[in-house]
Amino acid sequence: xxxxSYVAQEVQKETGVRLHKRNVERVIxxxxxxxxxxxxxxxxxxxxxxxSGIVKKLVSEGILFINEKEDILLTQKGYDIVAELGIEPFVxxxxxxxxxxxxxxxxxxxxxxxxxxxxxDRPKAIRDYDQGSxxxxxxxxxxxxxxxxxxxxxxxxxxxxxxDDLTGLAIALTxxxxxxxxxxxxxxxxxxxxxxxxxxxxxxxxAKVWDLRNPLGEDMLGQFNVFVxxxxxxxxxxxxxxxRGIATLKEEGCAGYFGLTLRDSSLFRWREFQxxxxxxxxxxxxxxxxxxxxYMNWDYHSETKAAExxxxxxxxxxxxxxxxxxxxxxxxxxxxxxxxxxxxxxxxDEEGSTT
Amino acid sequence: xxxxSYVAQEVQKETGVRLHKRNVERVIxxxxxxxxxxxxxxxxxxxxxxxSGIVKKLVSEGILFINEKEDILLTQKGYDIVAELGIEPFVxxxxxxxxxxxxxxxxxxxxxxxxxxxxxDRPKAIRDYDQGSxxxxxxxxxxxxxxxxxxxxxxxxxxxxxxDDLTGLAIALTxxxxxxxxxxxxxxxxxxxxxxxxxxxxxxxxAKVWDLRNPLGEDMLGQFNVFVxxxxxxxxxxxxxxxRGIATLKEEGCAGYFGLTLRDSSLFRWREFQxxxxxxxxxxxxxxxxxxxxYMNWDYHSETKAAExxxxxxxxxxxxxxxxxxxxxxxxxxxxxxxxxxxxxxxxDEEGSTT
Numbered sequence: 169x170x171x172x173s174y175v176a177q178e179v180q181k182e183t184g185v186r187l188h189k190r191n192v193e194r195v196i197x198x199x200x201x202x203x204x205x206x207x208x209x210x211x212x213x214x215x216x217x218x219x220s221g222i223v224k225k226l227v228s229e230g231i232l233f234i235n236e237k238e239d240i241l242l243t244q245k246g247y248d249i250v251a252e253l254g255i256e257p258f259v260x261x262x263x264x265x266x267x268x269x270x271x272x273x274x275x276x277x278x279x280x281x282x283x284x285x286x287x288x289d290r291p292k293a294i295r296d297y298d299q300g301s302x303x304x305x306x307x308x309x310x311x312x313x314x315x316x317x318x319x320x321x322x323x324x325x326x327x328x329x330x331x332d333d334l335t336g337l338a339i340a341l342t343x344x345x346x347x348x349x350x351x352x353x354x355x356x357x358x359x360x361x362x363x364x365x366x367x368x369x370x371x372x373x374x375a376k377v378w379d380l381r382n383p384l385g386e387d388m389l390g391q392f393n394v395f396v397x398x399x400x401x402x403x404x405x406x407x408x409x410x411x412r413g414i415a416t417l418k419e420e421g422c423a424g425y426f427g428l429t430l431r432d433s434s435l436f437r438w439r440e441f442q443x444x445x446x447x448x449x450x451x452x453x454x455x456x457x458x459x460x461x462x463y464m465n466w467d468y469h470s471e472t473k474a475a476e477x478x479x480x481x482x483x484x485x486x487x488x489x490x491x492x493x494x495x496x497x498x499x500x501x502x503x504x505x506x507x508x509x510x511x512x513x514x515x516x517d518e519e520g521s522t523t
Numbered sequence: 524x525x526x527x528s529y530v531a532q533e534v535q536k537e538t539g540v541r542l543h544k545r546n547v548e549r550v551i552x553x554x555x556x557x558x559x560x561x562x563x564x565x566x567x568x569x570x571x572x573x574x575s576g577i578v579k580k581l582v583s584e585g586i587l588f589i590n591e592k593e594d595i596l597l598t599q600k601g602y603d604i605v606a607e608l609g610i611e612p613f614v615x616x617x618x619x620x621x622x623x624x625x626x627x628x629x630x631x632x633x634x635x636x637x638x639x640x641x642x643x644d645r646p647k648a649i650r651d652y653d654q655g656s657x658x659x660x661x662x663x664x665x666x667x668x669x670x671x672x673x674x675x676x677x678x679x680x681x682x683x684x685x686x687d688d689l690t691g692l693a694i695a696l697t698x699x700x701x702x703x704x705x706x707x708x709x710x711x712x713x714x715x716x717x718x719x720x721x722x723x724x725x726x727x728x729x730a731k732v733w734d735l736r737n738p739l740g741e742d743m744l745g746q747f748n749v750f751v752x753x754x755x756x757x758x759x760x761x762x763x764x765x766x767r768g769i770a771t772l773k774e775e776g777c778a779g780y781f782g783l784t785l786r787d788s789s790l791f792r793w794r795e796f797q798x799x800x801x802x803x804x805x806x807x808x809x810x811x812x813x814x815x816x817x818y819m820n821w822d823y824h825s826e827t828k829a830a831e832x833x834x835x836x837x838x839x840x841x842x843x844x845x846x847x848x849x850x851x852x853x854x855x856x857x858x859x860x861x862x863x864x865x866x867x868x869x870x871x872d873e874e875g876s877t878t
Contacts (some may be wrong), residue, residue, distance in 0.1 A: 188855060190776025197673060254701065256676030261630040261667040265620035270812065275616040312616040318552060321611030346609065421545025435852060439807040447802060452794040456811045457625065497790060500543060 171249065175229065179221035184518035186436045187218055193255055195222045196242075199232060200250065200257035203239035205480045206488035211258050213430045215519040216474040223479045238480040262459075266309070269460050269493075271316060273308040280308045283338050286364055290334060291356040295468040298400045299332040299354070300489065300522065302427075303462045310425070310461075310493070311338045314394065317495065319423045322346050323393040326416050329380045329409055330398035330426075331357040337364060339396070340373035349388070351378035380408045381509040384415060389504065392416045396425045398461070398491075401433035402517050404509050406441055411505030414449050420500045424451070427461045429491035432520040450502040453494065460493035474521040489522065526604065530584065534576035539873035541791045542573055548610055550577045551597075554587060555605065555612035558594035560835045561843035566613050568785045570874040571829040578834045593835040617814075621664070624815050624848075626671060628663040635663045638693050641719055645689060646711040650823040653755045654687040654709070655844065655877065657782075658817045665780070665816075665848070666693050669749065672850065674778045677701050678748040681771050684735045684764055685753035685781075686712040692719060694751075695728035704743070706733035735763045736864040739770060744859065747771045751780045753816070753846075756788035757872050759864055761796055766860030769804050775855045779806070782816045784846035787875040805857040808849065815848035829876040844877065 169177070172189035180187045191214055198211035209219045223240060226232040231246040242250065249255070266272035273280050284304050293299035302310075310333075314320050320339065324347045327336030334357075336350035350361055352375070361375035395416050399409030413424050428441065445451050465484050469475055475483075524532070527544035535542045546569055553566035564574045578595060581587040586601040597605065604610070621627035628635050639659050648654035657665075665688075669675050675694065679702045682691030689712075691705035705716055707730070716730035750771050754764030768779050783796065800806050820839050824830055830838075 186855075188775040190774075193776075194673060254677040256673075256699075258673060259670055259676075261626045261671050263618060263621035263625055263627050263630075265627075266618035266625070268625040270618055270621070270623040270625050271616045272618050272620075275618075315614055316616050318549065318611075318613060321614075322609040344611075419545075420543040421548075435807045435809065436854060438809075439801055439805075439854060442797070442801045442808055446794055446797045450794075452790045453797055453808065453811060454790065454793075455813055456808060458810055499791060499794060500541075 171229070172253070175222060175225050179218065179225050183217045183221045185215055185218040185221070186434055191218065192222055193253070195219060195226065196231070196246070196250060196255050197258050199240055199242055199246075200255070203241060204485070205238075205240055205478055205482070206484035207486065208240060209431065210488040210490065215430070215432055215434055216521040217477055217519065218434070220477040220479055227479065234479060238482040240480070267305065267462070269309045269313070269457060271309050271312040273305040273312070275312055276308065279311065279338070279342060280304065282341055283308060283334075286341070287334055287337070291354070291360055293332055293466045293468070294354075295471060297332070297354055300463045300466045302333045303464055303487070306461050307333055307335050307338050310335055310396070311342060313493070314339070314396070314425060315342070315344070317423065319394045320344050324391065325349070325394045325396065326351065326388065326392045328395060328397040328413055328416075329353065330396065331361065331375070333398060334361075335396055336373070336375065337361050340365065340370050343370065346372065348373035349392070350375035351380075353377065353379045380412060383506045383508050384412055388416050389506065390416065390418055392422070393418060394423050394425070398427045401429060401437065401520055403440070406444070407505060407507070408509050410445070411449065414451060414498065414502060415504035415506045417498050417502075420498050420502065422498045424496045426494050427491035428494055429489070431489050431491070432522055434519055437519060445496055448503065449505065451496040451498050454497050455493065455495035457493045459490040461491040462487045463489040463491070472522050477521060526584070527608070530577060530580050534573065534580050538572045538576045540570055540573040540576070541789055546573065547577055548608070550574060550581065551586070551601070551605060551610050552613050554595055554597055554601075555610070558596060559840070560593075560595055560833055560837070561839035562841065563595060564786060565843040565845065570785070570787055570789055571876040572832055572874065573789070575832040575834055582834065589834060593837040595835070622660065622817070624664045624668070624812060626664050626667045628660040628667070630667055631663065634666065634693070634697060635659065637696055638663055638689075641696070642689055642692070646709070646715055648687055648821045648823070649709075650826060652687070652709055655818045655821045657688045658819055658842070661816050662688055662690050662693050665690055665751070666697060668848070669694070669751070669780060670697070670699070672778065674749045675699050679746065680704070680749045680751065681706065681743065681747045683750060683752040683768055683771075684708065685751065686716065686730070688753060689716075690751055691728070691730065692716050695720065695725050698725065701727065703728035704747070705730040706735075708732065708734045735767060738861045738863050739767055743771050744861065745771065745773055747777070748773060749778050749780070753782040756784060756792065756875055758795070761799070762860060762862070763864050765800070766804065769806060769851075769853065769857060770859035770861045772853050772857075775853050775857065777853045779851045781849050782846035783849055784844070786844050786846070787877055789874055792874060800851055803858065804860060806851040806853050809852050810848065810850035812848045814845040816846040817842045818844040818846070827877050832876060
């Protein structure tokens with residue numbers, strides 16, 4: 169067995185995260201362009217437990233080493249393997265204008281400026297609810313994306329369990345939707361939004377406290393044209409956020425938006441999510457834009473399983489946590505999933521670690 | 524039944540293309556920002572037979588009319604419906620720098636310039652093989668996208684039945700792949716590529732004539748890290764291009780790239796394609812970038828079913844045919860589909876019309 173497959177197999181045994189040799193190759197390719205562990209997780213597109221496990225195993229195999237500054241470096245043996253296997257460093261031609269999203273936040277400077285001013289005192293991300301806010305550039309780009317797809321103007325929109333990003337607020341600020349309902353478990357965010365709506369006289373938007381583990385009532389089922397959410401990546405949470413999101417939609421031709429990451433979930437799990445979307449829920453996936461959502465670092469990072477598992481103690485210094493932006497559309501016969509959730513692995517499982 | 528649902532139902536009966544009311548709403552929303560039929564097809568994201576059918580029906584219902592210059596316009600009744608239903612005009616915040624692709628072609632100006640110079644005498648798109656070339660900006664952006672995903676440097680790459688776009692040539696011009704094999708049914712393109720490879724001394728790239736209706740041989744099965752293709756949107760062609768593409772891949776963690784359009788196929792068909800990819804072939808979809816591929820107009824347009832079905836005789840004056848860019852990745856247990864195709868609806872069915 170070649171060394172990459174061997175490392176993949178050993179780390180899979182240890183962490184329970186499904187892996188193959190290309191995952192190991194990507195970690196080495198990332199190590200050719202960065203010395204920072206968190207940047208390496210970003211580039212290798214792996215769940216943190218997997219990236220940590222691979223780095224530790226490569227260190228114990230003498231392929232990588234970690235110096236006293238906690239830089240991750242290739243050993244001579246590492247460089248020999250790179251040359252032998254023809255592993256090439258990562259390159260990145262991402263558009264500098266739109267940060268690769270296809271829709272630049274500055275296409276509506278007025279909205280961006282208003283949003284940044286109004287949210288300067290936003291509630292801080294807290295660990296209890298797996299929060300981690302996206303950058304204001306991300307939030308505004310989401311709104312422009314939604315608008316460009318014909319899913320904003322005159323539409324009834326629900327933003328579910330993701331208001332730490334204040335996407336519901338940004339949508340309401342455009343004053344272009346017909347109705348905006350924001351539901352989130354965190355009362356701080358709900359109060360924050362409602363206060364702004366009141367101050368600005370935005371009377372078609374409303375925020376209310378809701379725990380998505382509970383089934384939605386008739387006042388929300390089948391009432392909206394568009395839902396927006398950003399679930400934790402366990403299967404239970406996927407159903408609670410996306411399944412229920414689809415359940416809020418009125419009819420065929422309605423749309424759902426959500427982020428899915430590869431930092432807390434693997435491509436194996438993505439395939440299962442995609443089977444559920446297309447096969448079970450009966451929607452079609454119209455967009456997957458990688459690395460659309462950029463998350464700001466959260467204060468509770470040092471308390472997370474990710475920080476504990478990491479081969480270094482050094483904190484992230486830059487954005488390293490990103491997620492893809494999905495859009496799905498309902499087709500005739502789509503299914504409204506709305507079961508109660510009694511799952512205790514709502515936020516965390518073998519692939520997740522940043523809660 | 525509301526007027527939008529009624530139009531959708533009638534046009535579905537007539538054309539056989541599956542439709543719902545939101546499709547009709549999109550055509551009206553498009554008519555608020557363009558008078559040109561081909562631009563309207565572009566904005567409404569519908570197969571040409573569907574868009575044509577909807578426009579004709581809306582004309583006969585007195586909602587749209589077509590003037591002597593072949594402009595498509597709303598009648599007073601049309602404007603009344605727009606106001607009553609709250610239909611809003613399309614807006615578009617697409618990034619001007621990268622044309623929404625996330626990877627701007629000018630990130631490698633040298634490659635772009637070389638490609639444009641070398642291909643100034645490229646073979647013209649012909650109808651026999653459903654050809655229609657993408658813009659050089661599209662081709663170069665594809666290469667930069669592939670490179671940014673770690674799928675170019677040191678990799679064995681096959682480009683299948685899509686060389687009217689000269690993507691195989693552009694990949695070879697980077698001289699960064701380990702090996703490039705181009706297969707296409709059109710001998711003109713094969714000769715064109717091989718002549719350039721010979722002139723420039725590119726000895727790791729090769730082009731050969733191949734009809735994808737035939738199963739691939741052992742020399743191609745399981746031999747590549749990456750495949751690139753651009754299929755016609757019938758199910759038979761999807762299997763011949765994508766199924767066989769996956770069959771060329773070596774192992775898990777390999778990647779496939781292809782375009783899928785909504786101009787010759789509906790979201791209903793997309794869902795079937797996605798079920799086939801995820802469920803039957805066992806790959807995961809990692810990217811869907813809408814409107815990534817921009818196709819130049821083809822000389823044989825006036826001979827197509829699309830031109831015949833259109834409610835106007837006026838030719839397209841600008842780019843109107845776009846497709847999404849898909850990336851899939853193999854997971855353990857993925858399936859290599861390689862059956863012979865004896866299907867006579869290879870290029871055309873009820874949703875297709877541009878062949």
